[in-house]
Amino acid sequence: MTAPIRIAVIGLGKIAHDQHLPAIARSHQFDLVATVDRAGVSEGPTPFFPSIEALIASGIAVDAVAICTPPQVRHDIAQTALEQGWHVLLEKPPGATIAEVVALREAAQERKVTLFTAWHSRFAPAVEAAGAWLKGREMTRAKITWREDVRIWHPGQDWIWAPGGFGVFDPGINGLSIATSILPSPMFVVSSQLSFPANLCAPIAAQVSCRDRSGAPIELDFDFLQEGPQHWDIEVETTSGTLVLSKGGAELSVSEGALGEHDTRGEDLVGEYPGLYRRFAALVRAGVSEVDVSPMRLVADAFLRARIVQVEEFHE
Amino acid sequence: MTAPIRIAVIGLGKIAHDQHLPAIARSHQFDLVATVDRAGVSEGPTPFFPSIEALIASGIAVDAVAICTPPQVRHDIAQTALEQGWHVLLEKPPGATIAEVVALREAAQERKVTLFTAWHSRFAPAVEAAGAWLKGREMTRAKITWREDVRIWHPGQDWIWAPGGFGVFDPGINGLSIATSILPSPMFVVSSQLSFPANLCAPIAAQVSCRDRSGAPIELDFDFLQEGPQHWDIEVETTSGTLVLSKGGAELSVSEGALGEHDTRGEDLVGEYPGLYRRFAALVRAGVSEVDVSPMRLVADAFLRARIVQVEEFHE
Known part of the structure; x- marks a missing residue:
């Protein structure tokens, strides 16, 4: 001990x-x-x-x-x-x-x-199984959908709208943190449209087209004004089946049917942080660092290559 | 041979x-x-x-x-x-x-x-001497001024105004490529104001505040509408003297006076590319790569953390 x-x-x-x-x-x-x-x-x-x-x-x-x-x-x-x-x-x-x-x-x-x-979404219950299923498969297309209602999930978080707060990429980067850990090949941005409310310094919606090294398209659909059902989903088509990772990494299904059992009872997204702290303890005990900026790099690239569109003011 | x-x-x-x-x-x-x-x-x-x-x-x-x-x-x-x-x-x-x-x-x-x-400005005649002078010195403040007339230097280059063309950062990144190679400590962006012409997708001017790890401020002043004298200068104050690297890395002076002789007769900026190709040949012969994204990272960060201001349309 x-x-x-x-x-x-x-x-x-x-x-x-x-x-x-x-x-x-x-x-x-x-x-x-x-x-x-x-x-x-x-x-x-x-x-x-x-x-x-x-x-x-x-x-x-x-x-x-x-x-x-x-x-x-x-x-x-x-x-x-x-x-x-x-x-x-x-x-x-x-x-x-x-x-x-x-x-x-x-x-x-x-x-x-x-x-x-610490990229907490990487510790969601079904992420590891999704990565294992994708390993060695050839991806032909992917879609990352992160659509949520900012008024529900980020009440009073003014910092999210300030420069460096990332706006809709604050949740969207969770999807990117999963994608960069499970997709078989590195991805990069080829075009980007960012919607900035006229009164704020960060995007409220983003449509970003990416590709992997083999040319397979990866579409990002991020929106902060989603009402009704909320979506945090990654769909991946491969030459040998399709994968859907939904609820922010909590649920996995593949074209052959649901893959194994991911017992998320009573955990929901709370279940990510125990795993995250186990990793932190292991890193400290081993005396090593884990520094991964790849999800941020994609967000920065989406800004760098953006067509910026001004949309109506947003008020909480 | x-x-x-x-x-x-x-x-x-x-x-x-x-x-x-x-x-x-x-x-x-x-x-x-x-x-x-x-x-x-x-x-x-x-x-x-x-x-x-x-x-x-x-x-x-x-x-x-x-x-x-x-x-x-x-x-x-x-x-x-x-x-x-x-x-x-x-x-x-x-x-x-x-x-x-x-x-x-x-x-x-x-x-x-x-x-x-290939970051060609790093091969400008006085850059190596500037790096040698700064080595081991403690920087207290720096300013990177890249102000040029886009109509003179980039005629017909529509790509510079398209997403991913970087606008005024296309020349400004030359200053950043020098700074990242000669400054004693890594730098990062703390605030940024980018001016986008109403009809274009890239900034025509940028005011960016950076810092190094010890907290020393580094101001970037980039402008594409500079008339009259053009400026491609890096000024660095240290606790033991001041350095001015001017004309895009071609001329160096330090507070003790001009430092050595940098014979640029008949070379001007053309002198950068022979050195750049010597480096490329050496890398190929040695079987190694040299991949440095640090100047781009600063540009991306300046976009990521930007307050974006719309300014009047620009037409060449």
């Missing part, structure tokens, strides 16, 4: 409360030793601080931090944590830009600590 | 005529065996083809290609060339997106041929 990893959670927003704190509470590999939030208030007996600097000044022993703030402020907090010799888990997306994540990777290497770009 | 590398130049636009063909003609390490252009016409005795497929069908022996087309079509031509087992030089920027360059890197590795992302 090794000692638990003493962890502080920084940024007590929706994702910290819904996912990180419960996953840490259930894990035997982590001890929550502090929480940090610029504007939050202390809850329960865990020591609370208004900043990472105050946490450092407290002298509390910390091994690792999970950074769950909006992406625009993650870099500076992560850099401060790495300078303390702390291991760092970055909630997705790992930053507001790619180059800042590359700079953090170098800082983690120098300090010999673990940096983990 | 090894045999010269048999090279074809693909895409006979301004940069091929002004730089690539003269540099190849003067080099003892390359033999020009063909030229390829979708719309161009044959000039002189060199075999000419309207497409890479026609070049392949001709059966002419080719070792390498230099791809000088607009960036939006580079990937497919490069992929075809790599599949032939040909070495590939990509004019800057190496593609319209980052992920396509990463995919080409993997294809080159599989084929065990050389892929070279």
Whole structure:
């Protein structure tokens, strides 16, 4: 038995409360030793601080931090944590830009600590089986549909509409994080149309055409104004059958019928974070980092190659 | 004496005529065996083809290609060339997106041929001395000014205004290619304002604030409507003196006065390409690739984190 990893959670927003704190509470590999939030208030007996600097000044022993703030402020907090010799888990997306994540990777290497770009959707129940089914198959076409109602899923999250907040790509990047881990060949953007509300700095919808190296088309259909049924689906056609991964990676069916059983009772999307924290613990124990910017690279490329269309104002 | 590398130049636009063909003609390490252009016409005795497929069908022996087309079509031509087992030089920027360059890197590795992302400004006469002077110094501030008149330098280049053409970043990325090779620490974007003409899909001006890992600010000032004197300058302040690299890397001065002599008589910017082709030949002989996307990453990040401002229409 090794000692638990003493962890502080920084940024007590929706994702910290819904996912990180419960996953840490259930894990035997982590001890929550502090929480940090610029504007939050202390809850329960865990020591609370208004900043990472105050946490450092407290002298509390910390091994690792999970950074769950909006992406625009993650870099500076992560850099401060790495300078303390702390291991760092970055909630997705790992930053507001790619180059800042590359700079953090170098800082983690120098300090010999673990940096983990945590793409939670990769830990959804059916993702591993989907990857196994696709391995060695030849893809002919794919479609990634991420259509959700921003008013339901992102209430009050103004940061999502600010530069570096990614707009509809904030959820859409979850689909890209799955696709980049299960598709047989790397993909890249060939054209992109982004719809920006006249009053905001991030897209509310995106239609992006990608291809893989063999030329197979991959269409992205991302929308933040989806009413009624919500869609988080990846469909992949191959020369030997079709795969549908739905509900954000929770359910899998293939053309031969449902593939195995994925028991998601009582887990739903909550089930992603226990797996994510098991991976983080394994990386820390092994003394290695896992830094993958490939989903962000696709988002950046979709901006770089975009035809930008102005659409009507959006107000929550 | 090894045999010269048999090279074809693909895409006979301004940069091929002004730089690539003269540099190849003067080099003892390359033999020009063909030229390829979708719309161009044959000039002189060199075999000419309207497409890479026609070049392949001709059966002419080719070792390498230099791809000088607009960036939006580079990937497919490069992929075809790599599949032939040909070495590939990509004019800057190496593609319209980052992920396509990463995919080409993997294809080159599989084929065990050389892929070279050629950033010509890094071969400007004073760049190496600037890097040597900065090495080990502590940077406190930098400014990268790339202001030129698009009507003078890019006549008729409609691709520059199309998605993936980068607009003012097409020249600005030259400054970034120098900065990423000489600055002591990696840099990343913290805010960005891009001005898009109402009738076009790429920025005509960019004001981008970056930082390095120690927090030192780096300001980018890129403009395509510069009249009068043109500016391609990098100023770097350090705790032990100031450096000014001007004329796109051709001239260097430091606070102690001009640093050494950089004989640029009769070379001007033409001097970059002989060095670039010497590097390509060395890479091919050594059987290695040089693939650096860091300048593109900064451009992509500037788009990703942009506040976009619509400005008046631009017509050449």
